[in-house]
Amino acid sequence: MTPDLECLNLTKGFGDMLAVDDVSFAVPRGSFFSILGPSGCGKTTIMRMIAGFLEPTSGDIHIRGRSVLNTPPNKRPVNMVFQHLALFPMMNVAENIGYGLRRAGMAKPEIASKVDQALDRIGLPGIGPRKVSELSGGQKQRVAIARCMVLEPDVLLLDEPLGALDLKLRERMKVELKALQAAFDTTFVYITHDQSEALVMSDRIAVMNEGRFEQVGTGQDLYYRPETAFVAGFVGDSNRWSGRIERVSGDEMEMRTDSGMLMRGATHDRPLAVGQRADIFVRPEAIRIARSDDDLAHFDNRITGRVESLLFNGAASRILVQDASGSGEIEVNLPQSGEFAGLDRGSEVRIGWSGAQGNCFAAGKA
Amino acid sequence: MRAEAKLGLILLLTPLLLWLSLLILIPHVDMFLVSLRERVGVNEYRISLANYLTFINEPLYLRTFVRTAVMSTIATIITLLIAFPVSYYIAKIARGRVQSALFLLCLVPFWVSELVRTFGWMILLRETGLISNLLQYTGLADGPVEMLYNDAAIMVGLVYTSMLFMVVPLVTTLESLPDEVVEAGYDLGGSWFSILREIIIPHAAPGIVSGSIVVFMLSLGNYLTPTMLGGKDSLWFTELIYSQFIVRFNWELGAAFGFLLLGLSSAIVWGMLKLTGQTLEKTMG
Ligand SMILES: Nc1ncnc2c1ncn2[C@@H]1O[C@H](COP(=O)(O)OP(=O)(O)OP(=O)(O)O)[C@@H](O)[C@H]1O
Ligand SMILES: [Mg+2]
Numbered sequence: 001m002t003p004d005l006e007c008l009n010l011t012k013g014f015g016d017m018l019a020v021d022d023v024s025f026a027v028p029r030g031s032f033f034s035i036l037g038p039s040g041c042g043k044t045t046i047m048r049m050i051a052g053f054l055e056p057t058s059g060d061i062h063i064r065g066r067s068v069l070n071t072p073p074n075k076r077p078v079n080m081v082f083q084h085l086a087l088f089p090m091m092n093v094a095e096n097i098g099y100g101l102r103r104a105g106m107a108k109p110e111i112a113s114k115v116d117q118a119l120d121r122i123g124l125p126g127i128g129p130r131k132v133s134e135l136s137g138g139q140k141q142r143v144a145i146a147r148c149m150v151l152e153p154d155v156l157l158l159d160e161p162l163g164a165l166d167l168k169l170r171e172r173m174k175v176e177l178k179a180l181q182a183a184f185d186t187t188f189v190y191i192t193h194d195q196s197e198a199l200v201m202s203d204r205i206a207v208m209n210e211g212r213f214e215q216v217g218t219g220q221d222l223y224y225r226p227e228t229a230f231v232a233g234f235v236g237d238s239n240r241w242s243g244r245i246e247r248v249s250g251d252e253m254e255m256r257t258d259s260g261m262l263m264r265g266a267t268h269d270r271p272l273a274v275g276q277r278a279d280i281f282v283r284p285e286a287i288r289i290a291r292s293d294d295d296l297a298h299f300d301n302r303i304t305g306r307v308e309s310l311l312f313n314g315a316a317s318r319i320l321v322q323d324a325s326g327s328g329e330i331e332v333n334l335p336q337s338g339e340f341a342g343l344d345r346g347s348e349v350r351i352g353w354s355g356a357q358g359n360c361f362a363a364g365k366a
Numbered sequence: 367m368r369a370e371a372k373l374g375l376i377l378l379l380t381p382l383l384l385w386l387s388l389l390i391l392i393p394h395v396d397m398f399l400v401s402l403r404e405r406v407g408v409n410e411y412r413i414s415l416a417n418y419l420t421f422i423n424e425p426l427y428l429r430t431f432v433r434t435a436v437m438s439t440i441a442t443i444i445t446l447l448i449a450f451p452v453s454y455y456i457a458k459i460a461r462g463r464v465q466s467a468l469f470l471l472c473l474v475p476f477w478v479s480e481l482v483r484t485f486g487w488m489i490l491l492r493e494t495g496l497i498s499n500l501l502q503y504t505g506l507a508d509g510p511v512e513m514l515y516n517d518a519a520i521m522v523g524l525v526y527t528s529m530l531f532m533v534v535p536l537v538t539t540l541e542s543l544p545d546e547v548v549e550a551g552y553d554l555g556g557s558w559f560s561i562l563r564e565i566i567i568p569h570a571a572p573g574i575v576s577g578s579i580v581v582f583m584l585s586l587g588n589y590l591t592p593t594m595l596g597g598k599d600s601l602w603f604t605e606l607i608y609s610q611f612i613v614r615f616n617w618e619l620g621a622a623f624g625f626l627l628l629g630l631s632s633a634i635v636w637g638m639l640k641l642t643g644q645t646l647e648k649t650m651g
Contacts (some may be wrong), residue, residue: 073552082546084544086545088550090565099551103557104555195637
């Protein structure tokens with residue numbers, strides 16, 4: 001089946017700066033695709049090219065197999081939910097949702113019934129006559145989506161639509177958006193700088209940095225098998241050490257950090273050479289805490305240290321461990337079993353992790 | 367504490383109240399009383415509606431009155447039509463330096479006095495003026511062309527004088543329209559015309575109405591432009607008021623005319639607000 005949306009070597013430059021640099025991807029029909037990247041990396045620029053508000057410097061955009069480069073935005077079979085939603089304040093909710101249908105020349109009674117259907121779909125029946133200013137943030141959100149969905153676009157673009165909402169509502173809308181996507185059965189392209197939004201909702205995620213795609217894959221791929229140092233650092237939390245590689249044998253490697261600690265890890269098939277500078281990333285939840293060395297016997301990295309501070313954050317509580325040699329802080333997830341509830345600042349702990357849990361990347365390129 | 371706050375309020379309000387009562391309220395009350403009296407002999411007056419009756423019974427007065435209203439309305443509409451695209455460009459398309467430069471350009475005409483500005487137009491439009499010479503030079507006209515002393519010349523002058531007062535409120539309201547909203551209109555399939563009609567104009571309505579009110583009142587009460595650019599047949603109502611007060615010393619009739627003008631502008635402004643469904647608070651706030 002042809003993908004709903006396909007970008008081929010898409011490039012956009014503003015003056016000398018390349019905001020989007022040779023980006024290619026395909027989004028299969030009915031899937032939820034996210035572009036995740038830090039602020040200013042070019043996400044909105046990609047969206048605006050797909051929607052037709054910007055002309056690519058080079059490259060092509062195909063929707064359902066046909067190039068849309070020469071189609072103006074009001075004729076493209078894509079619709080966009082804007083960052084600030086951009087509901088029409090001069091119209092009520094029903095007029096907002098019906099706008100696209102009116103423009104398409106649909107008959108009035110038909111528009112009315114379609115609008116009612118859409119309002120049912122988003123779970124807000126009967127709010128048609130309300131003014132936009134009388135809606136809550138979450139309701140506006142849903143109206144903005146409904147306004148696009150009544151047009152039955154091939155692809156729906158969403159530009160950080162949850163950015164303006166407060167944390168609680170954002171959590172709820174994540175789940176709701178995913179449900180809406182399933183209900184409308186439309187291809188969603190979603191951009192965000194919030195990794196948890198991307199991880200929760202997406203079928204596939206592209207991680208973007210400085211105009212380029214670093215990696216495209218499922219959330220699990222990105223989280224457990226990052227392909228670049230940027231992805232390892234950007235998706236999820238990690239302890240990160242820089243150093244020099246001292247030994248590589250088969251899949252095993254050792255790195256001496258700049259602060260003097262010896263780290264054992266796995267190469268995961270990455271080309272790493274002795275003497276090369278590298279960064280190693282270890283996730284806090286991959287590190288075990290123990291009271292005696294015996295519990296950690298099967299780990300190839302073992303460190304004894306002191307608790308530097310306790311970072312209480314409910315289920316995601318952590319401790320900061322200061323290495324005994326005083327050469328670095330390590331973030332470690334606190335198990336929720338209560339085993340270490342008595343841990344205090346200054347108490348001595350042993351920590352360890354398996355080298356295979358670490359991801360090591362040659363430094364310099366990034 | 368309470369007394370101090372009260373004192374502050376009084377001090378703040380005093381200049382405003384003085385201004386309102388001395389310059390607006392008292393003269394108008396007096397004018398109204400003057401307009402209601404009829405001279406029956408030397409220093410002998412009685413209250414009557416004679417002045418207003420004179421106005422109704424004299425076709426010239428009535429015609430001038432209507433003409434002034436119609437011309438002012440047309441001037442307002444023309445100003446709006448010219449100012450709207452200009453304002454849209456300044457508010458939405460121009461960026462940074464260009465934007466402020468264009469805005470300043472609208473202000474430039476106000477650096478010289480109205481009198482000089484109007485003379486400027488006379489230099490351009492008169493028989494031996496620049497445009498007439500240019501037309502002859504390019505062979506578009508055989509002889510000298512007189513473009514002064516007609517309604518068109520008045521219109522040009524009025525529109526020119528009023529432009530800024532339309533541009534400022536329009537730019538302000540248009541600037542508050544997020545680009546995203548216009549783009550959303552396109553994205554949902556709107557053509558530029560439907561976006562203009564359904565999104566931009568409704569959004570700019572308060573600016574359009576307040577700009578129009580100001581321009582209309584300025585045109586209605588303008589004296590210099592119609593007098594200098596207009597001809598013998600293009601009388602302006604303010605000219606009638608002037609001649610009653612200054613030339614004929616008929617203060618009673620002049621005051622009545624003044625009140626009629628006030629009534630006219632109030633009525634038209636009220637009508638305009640009703641027609642567009644705007645309120646005074648919304649347009650002026
Ligand atoms: N019209 C423009 N002219 C010049 N540079 C631009 C223009 N639009 C965007 N840029 C630049 O292109 C880069 C990418 O911008 P873009 O808006 O795509 O970022 P983004 O990833 O959407 O960021 P955010 O998460 O903050 O919205 C930025 O460096 C920005 O300054
Ligand atoms: Mg953006």
